[in-house]
Amino acid sequence: MKKILExxxxxxxxxxxxxxxxxxLGKVTLSNRPDLCxxxxxGAMAGAKRYKKAPIAIAQEVAxxxxxxxxxxxxxxxxxxxxxLKLNPEFVKDYLVKMSQDEKFGLDxxxxxxxxxxxxxxxNVAKPLHVGHLRSAIIGESVKxxxxxxxxxxxxxxxLGDWGLQMGLxxxxxxxxxxxxxxxxxxxxGEYPAEPPFTISELEEIYPTASGKxxxxxxxxxxxMDATFQLQSGxxxxxxxxxxxMSVSVADLKKNYLNLNxxxxxxxxxxxxxxxxxxxxEYMKDGGYAYISEGALVVxxxxxxxxxxxxxxxxxxxxxxxxxxxxDLATIRDRMDTIHPDTIIYVVDKRQELYFEQVFRCARKTxxxxxxxELKFLGFGTMNGRDGKPxxxxxxxxxxxxxxxxxxxxxxxxxxxxxxSRSMPEKEAAETAKIVAxxxxxxxxxxxxxxxxxxxDIDRFTSSEGDTGPYILYTIARIKSILAKYKETGGQPEEAxxxxxxSEAEKSLMLELVGFNAMMEAACEETxxxxxxxxxxxxxxxxxxxxxxxxxxTEEDAAKKEGWIALLVLAGxxxxxxxxxxxxxxxxxx
Numbered sequence: 001m002k003k004i005l006e007x008x009x010x011x012x013x014x015x016x017x018x019x020x021x022x023x024x025l026g027k028v029t030l031s032n033r034p035d036l037c038x039x040x041x042x043g044a045m046a047g048a049k050r051y052k053k054a055p056i057a058i059a060q061e062v063a064x065x066x067x068x069x070x071x072x073x074x075x076x077x078x079x080x081x082x083x084x085l086k087l088n089p090e091f092v093k094d095y096l097v098k099m100s101q102d103e104k105f106g107l108d109x110x111x112x113x114x115x116x117x118x119x120x121x122x123x124n125v126a127k128p129l130h131v132g133h134l135r136s137a138i139i140g141e142s143v144k145x146x147x148x149x150x151x152x153x154x155x156x157x158x159x160l161g162d163w164g165l166q167m168g169l170x171x172x173x174x175x176x177x178x179x180x181x182x183x184x185x186x187x188x189x190g191e192y193p194a195e196p197p198f199t200i201s202e203l204e205e206i207y208p209t210a211s212g213k214x215x216x217x218x219x220x221x222x223x224x225m226d227a228t229f230q231l232q233s234g235x236x237x238x239x240x241x242x243x244x245x246m247s248v249s250v251a252d253l254k255k256n257y258l259n260l261n262x263x264x265x266x267x268x269x270x271x272x273x274x275x276x277x278x279x280x281x282e283y284m285k286d287g288g289y290a291y292i293s294e295g296a297l298v299v300x301x302x303x304x305x306x307x308x309x310x311x312x313x314x315x316x317x318x319x320x321x322x323x324x325x326x327x328d329l330a331t332i333r334d335r336m337d338t339i340h341p342d343t344i345i346y347v348v349d350k351r352q353e354l355y356f357e358q359v360f361r362c363a364r365k366t367x368x369x370x371x372x373x374e375l376k377f378l379g380f381g382t383m384n385g386r387d388g389k390p391x392x393x394x395x396x397x398x399x400x401x402x403x404x405x406x407x408x409x410x411x412x413x414x415x416x417x418x419x420x421s422r423s424m425p426e427k428e429a430a431e432t433a434k435i436v437a438x439x440x441x442x443x444x445x446x447x448x449x450x451x452x453x454x455x456x457d458i459d460r461f462t463s464s465e466g467d468t469g470p471y472i473l474y475t476i477a478r479i480k481s482i483l484a485k486y487k488e489t490g491g492q493p494e495e496a497x498x499x500x501x502x503s504e505a506e507k508s509l510m511l512e513l514v515g516f517n518a519m520m521e522a523a524c525e526e527t528x529x530x531x532x533x534x535x536x537x538x539x540x541x542x543x544x545x546x547x548x549x550x551x552x553x554t555e556e557d558a559a560k561k562e563g564w565i566a567l568l569v570l571a572g573x574x575x576x577x578x579x580x581x582x583x584x585x586x587x588x589x590x
Contacts, residue, residue: 041082044062059082072086107520116341116345117335119140119348120157121157121257124162125250126245127204131391134441135383138442139378141156142581149524149581156266157264203248203249250267260442273330273331273333274327280330281315296314296316303361313358313359324355329359329366341373345527376527378527384455408461409437413429416590435586446529475543477589496566499562505549508546509542
């Protein structure tokens with residue numbers, strides 16, 4: 001279905017052509033003066049010099065060519081040569097009817113659907129998720145959902161940190177505490193226990209303890225590094241322990257991500273590509289891409305156009321050990337071989353931009369990806385406390401994600417229970433609080449452009465007023481309530497028929513709705529969930545203005561009331577579609 005701006009511009013281009021001017025001058029934009037008009041065209045200003053004619057004269061001729069237009073109800077040529085436009089309410093109504101009949105509200109499937117890989121999440125196993133993991137999860141999940149909704153084939157991969165020194169540290173500390181465990185008996189040939197020798201709570205205590213020891217005790221660190229080497233060399237007992245660490249950690253990660261309504265298609269990690277590293281290294285050497293520099297194996301990635309120093313991409317350290325670069329490049333190779341993506345999007349902290357620039361350049365130079373493969377870095381800013389510094393607990397430590405979610409759930413529950421008009425049982429209030437709290441958390445993040453830092457303000461995020469998740473959900477709940485009451489009187493909301501707008505508030509709501517398909521397409525193309533947030537905030541505002549000005553259920557004119565109900569049905573569906581791609585949902589009532 002054609003976007004409304006395209007339809008309006010086509011009509012305007014035809015008018016310019018009819019008046020004797022270049023049709024390309026007829027591009028229409030949203031008005032920057034909504035108090036004067038709904039759309040505008042500045043083509044007469046651009047054509048004045050070319051046609052050696054006063055822009056107001058051109059604008060008047062074009063306005064004359066639009067007499068009788070079925071799209072515009074009003075076309076005004078105003079000095080010095082602007083064309084101010086208002087749409088015909090009948091045309092707007094017809095457009096919305098077509099939207100409401102379409103499964104995706106007029107959003108066309110992409111002409112060339114892409115295979116897209118999204119790398120987001122990136123936690124290290126055996127460590128609890130903390131607030132630093134929040135943005136990657138929230139942004140990546142939304143980018144994935146938006147691209148899927150638009151019609152692309154999308155795979156989300158968590159890309160676990162599961163193969164580094166932290167594994168050696170855990171194994172070393174376990175051996176210190178429980179040296180008699182069968183995993184440390186080199187002569188043991190039997191089956192290892194099915195149950196792990198630790199719980200998730202114990203595991204989460206073991207790692208920081210071991211990490212702290214390794215910083216103070218060189219011998220301990222040496223032992224941990226040797227354990228890491230033994231694990232990576234395939235020692236049975238160490239591999240069995242690693243499998244326990246993975247199973248316990250991944251189960252806990254899945255539980256925590258589920259609380260965020262985040263799901264990954266792949267739970268792959270660094271360990272999955274270790275066997276690909278040796279042949280990849282040989283390929284880079286044989287191809288003349290990699291060379292030895294100060295003992296390390298590197299690939300030059302600088303380009304003549306660089307305005308700043310881009311260091312070589314290190315593939316192996318001087319001791320032959322691989323690095324994150326190596327693993328990430330092997331992962332790219334694995335993804336190209338198994339999934340063949342057109343685009344790989346990395347949702348990571350923006351401070352890693354130089355690192356990913358090196359990796360991307362290396363992948364291109366060594367031909368690990370096709371020339372047309374897009375490697376996209378979506379860097380996000382930090383979530384800060386009210387002091388403007390990275391978010392911490394009251395004690396100054398890094399807050400666990402579980403604790404943050406619990407805190408915002410409790411604040412939302414307190415607000416629901418403190419409402420004077422509350423008629424909700426406590427159990428329902430607790431469930432509703434979780435749903436609304438998630439909207440507060442996710443919308444509070446996603447309404448910001450990803451690359452920008454933002455202040456986590458629990459009071460503002462959980463407010464039911466202003467640009468917040470709860471405000472959007474209150475709007476949806478209000479629509480649901482009206483439709484439920486309409487059904488109680490025998491009405492059939494889904495059979496209601498739209499009518500042309502009969503008030504400015506109604507038309508404003510309709511004009512917000514018609515922008516859905518263009519917005520969703522742009523949000524996908526630009527990997528910009530904040531565009532969805534901005535759209536639904538504008539839509540919610542337009543609806544609430546219409547609601548306060550219109551006595552919907554007490555309207556005596558049946559056709560008029562039915563038209564309003566049809567408009568509410570469409571607005572509700574569009575709002576719920578949008579919050580779904582943002583990764584949260586709405587309760588039935590609030």
